[in-house]
Amino acid sequence: MMKLLAFSGSSRKDSINSKLVQAVADLSQSHQPGKVEMTFVNLMDFDAPNIDGANASRPEMPHQVIKFRDLLRIQDGFIIGSDEYTGAYSSVLRNLISWLILEDGLGGTAFNNKPVAICGASSRGVGSVRGHPALQQLFLTLGANVISQNIRLGTAGSIFQSNGKLTDNVQTQLLDNTIAKLLFPAE
Numbered sequence: 135m136m137k138l139l140a141f142s143g144s145s146r147k148d149s150i151n152s153k154l155v156q157a158v159a160d161l162s163q164s165h166q167p168g169k170v171e172m173t174f175v176n177l178m179d180f181d182a183p184n185i186d187g188a189n190a191s192r193p194e195m196p197h198q199v200i201k202f203r204d205l206l207r208i209q210d211g212f213i214i215g216s217d218e219y220t221g222a223y224s225s226v227l228r229n230l231i232s233w234l235i236l237e238d239g240l241g242g243t244a245f246n247n248k249p250v251a252i253c254g255a256s257s258r259g260v261g262s263v264r265g266h267p268a269l270q271q272l273f274l275t276l277g278a279n280v281i282s283q284n285i286r287l288g289t290a291g292s293i294f295q296s297n298g299k300l301t302d303n304v305q306t307q308l309l310d311n312t313i314a315k316l317l318f319p320a321e
Contacts, residue, residue, distance in 0.1 A: 136317060138162060139209040140174045143216035143227035143269075150255050152176065154293065155215035157300050158253055162213070162313050170317065175205065177226050185232050199233040206234075206244030211316050212278075217256040218265030223272070231272065246277035251316045255293055281315045 140159040142152040159172045180202040195203075206212075216223045234243050250273045252266055273280050295301050 135169060135171050136166075136210045137171045137208060138173070138211050138213060138316070139205065140172060140213040141177055141215070143177065143214065143224035145178055145224065145226045150293075151215035151217050151253075153298060154253055154255050155213055157294070157298065158213050158215070158251075158313070161300070162316070165313050166317055173205070173209075175202075177202075177230060180230060182230055182233055184229055185236065195233060195237050199230065199237070202230055203234055203237065203244060209244070209248065211249040211251075212245065213251045213253065213316070214269070214273075215253050215255075216265060216269055217254045221265060221268070223265050223269040227269075231276070235276075243276045245273060248278055249281060249316050250278040251281040251312050253312075281312055 138159070140155045140162075142149055142155045144151045146152075156174055159174050162170050163172050180198045182196050182199045182202075214227075216227060219225070222228075231243075238244075252269055252273070254266060270280050293301060
């Protein structure tokens with residue numbers, strides 16, 4: 135059984151991207167029933183102090199970062215949702231990744247040689263288009279196998295039904311294709 139971890143880089147309660155990642159996670163499990171074990175986490179549950187000069191040289195990693203790292207290490211792949219924050223990705227995600235790099239180095243992180251699918255939506259018209267290149271580059275630097283077909287769905291209003299399920303069949307098909315690439319990268 136393939137173990138996938140899904141999370142959003144957002145710190146907002148009721149985040150569009152958290153809802154999107156949850157919908158993609160649900161779709162992954164329905165796409166391959168009994169073959170995918172999906173775990174969804176909220177990064178805000180891993181309350182890590184910001185890295186600064188004082189704690190960057192400190193060898194002790196915060197307990198919550200260790201908990202996140204250990205969870206990452208047992209996964210076979212990842213689905214990550216993030217919208218765009220001034221042309222980049224969220225500081226919550228950046229801070230956790232920085233702690234992992236500080237501890238494990240670039241090639242030693244839990245993302246090394248594992249598939250990562252990146253998705254994103256926004257309440258604004260540009261969606262997550264401007265932030266994804268930076269996020270994609272980050273995960274390539276960490277040694278991940280980034281799924282080439284990133285999911286950039288645009289505005290949230292056209293993505294979800296009132297029950298939280300994805301709307302458009304074309305978007306669902308796009309997600310199915312991305313999920314297929316995540317689950318079966320060689321095919």
